[in-house]
Amino acid sequence: MTKKFYVTTPLYYSNDKAHVGSAYTTIAADVLARWRRSLGDDVYYQTGVDEHGAKMEKAAKLAGFKNPKEFCDYQTQFWKKAWQDLNISYDFFIRTTDTEHEQFVQRFIKKLWDKGEIYKGKYEGLYCLGCEEFKEPSDLIDEKCPMHNSKPQKIKEINYFFKLSKYQKILIGLIESDKFKIKPKERKNEVLGFLKKEKLKDISVSREKVVWGIQLPWDKKQTVYCWVDALLNYLSGIESKSKIFWPADLHLIGKDILKFHAVLWPALLLAGGYKLSKKIFAHGFFTLQGKKISKTSGNIIYVSVLVEKYGADAVRYSLLREIPFGQDGDISEEKIANRYNNDLANDLGNLVLRTITLVKKAKLKGEILKVEVSSLKIDNLLQNLKFKEVLEKIFQEVKEANFYINKEKPWQFDHSDKKLRQILQILQEKILLISKSLEPFMPETSTKIQSQLQTLKAEPLFPRIK
Numbered sequence: 513m514t515k516k517f518y519v520t521t522p523l524y525y526s527n528d529k530a531h532v533g534s535a536y537t538t539i540a541a542d543v544l545a546r547w548r549r550s551l552g553d554d555v556y557y558q559t560g561v562d563e564h565g566a567k568m569e570k571a572a573k574l575a576g577f578k579n580p581k582e583f584c585d586y587q588t589q590f591w592k593k594a595w596q597d598l599n600i601s602y603d604f605f606i607r608t609t610d611t612e613h614e615q616f617v618q619r620f621i622k623k624l625w626d627k628g629e630i631y632k633g634k635y636e637g638l639y640c641l642g643c644e645e646f647k648e649p650s651d652l653i654d655e656k657c658p659m660h661n662s663k664p665q666k667i668k669e670i671n672y673f674f675k676l677s678k679y680q681k682i683l684i685g686l687i688e689s690d691k692f693k694i695k696p697k698e699r700k701n702e703v704l705g706f707l708k709k710e711k712l713k714d715i716s717v718s719r720e721k722v723v724w725g726i727q728l729p730w731d732k733k734q735t736v737y738c739w740v741d742a743l744l745n746y747l748s749g750i751e752s753k754s755k756i757f758w759p760a761d762l763h764l765i766g767k768d769i770l771k772f773h774a775v776l777w778p779a780l781l782l783a784g785g786y787k788l789s790k791k792i793f794a795h796g797f798f799t800l801q802g803k804k805i806s807k808t809s810g811n812i813i814y815v816s817v818l819v820e821k822y823g824a825d826a827v828r829y830s831l832l833r834e835i836p837f838g839q840d841g842d843i844s845e846e847k848i849a850n851r852y853n854n855d856l857a858n859d860l861g862n863l864v865l866r867t868i869t870l871v872k873k874a875k876l877k878g879e880i881l882k883v884e885v886s887s888l889k890i891d892n893l894l895q896n897l898k899f900k901e902v903l904e905k906i907f908q909e910v911k912e913a914n915f916y917i918n919k920e921k922p923w924q925f926d927h928s929d930k931k932l933r934q935i936l937q938i939l940q941e942k943i944l945l946i947s948k949s950l951e952p953f954m955p956e957t958s959t960k961i962q963s964q965l966q967t968l969k970a971e972p973l974f975p976r977i978k
């Protein structure tokens with residue numbers, strides 16, 4: 513039976529550009545989507561951009577755009593280009609300024625209003641523009657938001673509040689019983705710790721002074737709080753699709769936006785009468801010399817620069833190979849360059865080049881693609897998002913194949929020797945197996961290897977970088 517698989521990334525803030533942090537989630541989701549498609553599953557992969565809110569309004573002005581929408585249109589092309597450069601096979605790219613999305617948000621929030629899940633109140637407190645989040649003094653260090661190192665604004669306005677507090681107990685039950693799965697375990701414990709320690713407050717879901725947003729249908733002076741707007745993309749994006757993908761199977765996110773996805777999102781779904789998403793997986797941060805890579809810290813490594821220099825597959829490979837998925841870890845261009853030179857150019861590239869050259873010399877035909885090779889046992893690891901471990905396993909095969917060549921020394925044999933044919937057969941089968949296992953991670957390389965096995969035209973897969 514075909515299974516459906518609906519996977520999402522967060523929506524990236526439109527004013528930013530794709531850097532290694534944003535690429536991380538997108539590549540991971542892409543690997544899963546490609547892997548599930550290869551199993552024959554019915555996959556739907558959605559990503560996109562988060563375009564409303566005070567932060568965007570400000571960024572548009574700063575960039576000299578009169579109209580925030582024009583700014584967002586301008587920015588969107590860079591996001592799409594980055595994902596295209598990285599070979600991201602999303603099924604739908606959503607923008608929160610899409611009319612269908614805006615209308616969906618209005619219908620959804622009106623439903624909550626009609627059901628009495630939302631009430632009018634007064635908000636007085638702190639707001640961090642970087643996070644687009646209301647803050648408690650206890651969230652701050654030296655009165656500053658630790659993530660953005662800046663003092664939140666004091667705001668005082670009439671808002672509409674969502675009755676988040678009434679979902680506290682229900683959420684604890686759903687998370688504890690794994691009916692709503694939060695992974696890895698530390699993140700589940702973090703959410704449970706928070707839910708058990710603090711009394712949830714109702715949350716303001718509209719803004720009075722933010723013009724750049726979706727209007728509340730019953731009060732046109734207010735706009736929908738941008739996090740509610742953005743979270744609803746997971747539902748609005750599949751509304752018009754003919755297939756039934758809901759509930760989402762997996763939301764991949766970074767750990768900084770866990771609370772929104774593990775508390776606010778399920779509560780909104782419950783209030784709207786929807787099934788809960790099945791699973792949330794929050795990965796760690798990429799750091800550069802110990803500091804989170806972000807626009808705010810100014811230590812950005814942009815994807816476009818890396819792809820241009822190393823190619824899509826080397827970036828896809830290095831980011832997932834470097835750090836166990838779920839943990840924080842340091843990344844640098846040097847590390848990516850080392851992976852390129854050692855694992856890809858030396859180990860994998862040379863294995864393929866040497867083998868194909870020998871096969872051609874021995875005047876064998878490129879018929880290996882017809883051979884059925886067994887598969888590496890990686891499904892279980894992929895199911896648990898153990899990307900690093902899968903890549904280690906595949907590259908262990910690469911090492912063993914290189915070891916096998918060095919041991920058997922096929923270049924010493926006469927071209928017509930039967931033993932030579934046997935060795936080359938084994939090597940080609942190993943390479944075919946490696947290329948098939950690599951497909952979700954390195955689609956271009958996988959295709960190139962298979963085409964070289966077929967045509968016997970050997971070319972270096974990872975040429976030296978000048």
Ligand code: MSP
Nearest residue numbers: 522523524525533534562742743765766797798805
């Ligand atoms: N727009 C919101 C998400 C709304 S989803 C309904 C947002 N956008 S973001 O652009 O700031 O971040 C998007 C994702 O990128 C988050 O999952 C975040 O964790 C991830 N990363 C941003 N910087 C990162 C690193 N340095 N390392 C790893 N991932 C990080 O939040």
